[in-house]
Amino acid sequence: MLTADHLGKKYKQYWALEPLSFQLERGIYGLLGPNGAGKSTLMRLLAGLLAPTTGDASLHGITVRDVTRSRRRIGYVPQTFRLYPQLTAREWLLHAAKLKNAGTRMEQEAQVRTLIAAVHLEEKADHAVGSYSSGMIKRLGIAQALVGKPEAVIVDEPTAGLDPEERLRLRNVLAELAPSATVLLSTHVLSDIEAICGQVLVLRSGKLLYNGRLGGLASYAEGRLWQWEASEREWRAMAQERLLSARRTPDGILCRTIADYQPTPYAHAAAPTMEEGYLALITGSGEASL
Numbered sequence: 001m002l003t004a005d006h007l008g009k010k011y012k013q014y015w016a017l018e019p020l021s022f023q024l025e026r027g028i029y030g031l032l033g034p035n036g037a038g039k040s041t042l043m044r045l046l047a048g049l050l051a052p053t054t055g056d057a058s059l060h061g062i063t064v065r066d067v068t069r070s071r072r073r074i075g076y077v078p079q080t081f082r083l084y085p086q087l088t089a090r091e092w093l094l095h096a097a098k099l100k101n102a103g104t105r106m107e108q109e110a111q112v113r114t115l116i117a118a119v120h121l122e123e124k125a126d127h128a129v130g131s132y133s134s135g136m137i138k139r140l141g142i143a144q145a146l147v148g149k150p151e152a153v154i155v156d157e158p159t160a161g162l163d164p165e166e167r168l169r170l171r172n173v174l175a176e177l178a179p180s181a182t183v184l185l186s187t188h189v190l191s192d193i194e195a196i197c198g199q200v201l202v203l204r205s206g207k208l209l210y211n212g213r214l215g216g217l218a219s220y221a222e223g224r225l226w227q228w229e230a231s232e233r234e235w236r237a238m239a240q241e242r243l244l245s246a247r248r249t250p251d252g253i254l255c256r257t258i259a260d261y262q263p264t265p266y267a268h269a270a271a272p273t274m275e276e277g278y279l280a281l282i283t284g285s286g287e288a289s290l
């Protein structure tokens with residue numbers, strides 16, 4: 001169990017992460033929030049790589065500040081990382097296994113073989129990483145975080161900059177981990193994680209706004225989601241930034257927005273999606289004036 005207990009981080013007078021508390025069991029959790037919300041700060045605090053201003057993070061009751069006892073048990077994949085381009089994936093992972101003191105040389109080699117297969121890098125395992133695509137590097141980062149069989153795996157922006165095929169591949173790799181570890185993935189794109197995360201935490205401006213089931217997000221736009229068909233001319237006259245979506249149909253343009261009151265006489269209430277609920281939550285959307 002990965003626990004945050006009044007965990008917070010302040011830079012000068014500014015809370016990058018206001019003190020928050022939660023407990024994460026086994027499974028995959030999404031950490032959502034716009035740029036600057038505090039996601040990386042929280043992840044680095046949970047991984048024991050950043051000293052908190054208040055509170056503590058712990059894994060199964062052991063503080064992450066106890067580096068010797070917790071470091072091997074938590075795998076962390078930063079947003080970006082540098083690799084020596086001339087090293088191969090196998091060499092890189094063996095190096096990580098040595099640093100983490102993950103068993104005898106033979107055990108380390110066996111573990112590296114298993115990890116290479118788990119992240120589907122068998123064909124490229126003995127090629128220099130300088131020749132890898134960004135998706136392959138992300139997968140190698142995850143394999144490196146998994147060395148030593150950690151009980152918690154924290155991945156900052158796993159799918160950023162990847163093409164749809166690589167996203168899917170990476171998602172599958174992460175989903176396979178779920179039964180045996182606590183996995184926390186950050187993103188600002190809900191669709192990236194909705195296929196694999198049942199639970200999400202939402203941060204905005206350093207505050208924890210939501211901690212619960214992914215499906216529960218839709219409720220933030222419940223009763224405030226409006227849909228109507230507009231003509232091309234009406235649509236052009238609208239404050240476009242107030243629209244959540246606008247989709248061309250044979251009859252005109254299907255518009256959706258969040259507003260406390262019916263935005264036009266033609267609008268009718270519609271069921272919000274999770275994404276729309278999430279947008280309502282992070283934008284704190286009030287009345288839309290169209």
Ligand SMILES: Nc1ncnc2c1ncn2[C@@H]1O[C@H](COP(=O)(O)OP(=O)(O)OP(=O)(O)O)[C@@H](O)[C@H]1O
Nearest residue numbers: 011015016033034035036037038039040041042188
């Ligand atoms: N070392 C630092 N010194 C001062 N402020 C910092 C430092 N690191 C982060 N911050 C600030 O803390 C806030 C949270 O940053 P953080 O990187 O955690 O956000 P994020 O949600 O991960 O953003 P992104 O999605 O853009 O990566 C931001 O306002 C950022 O500018």
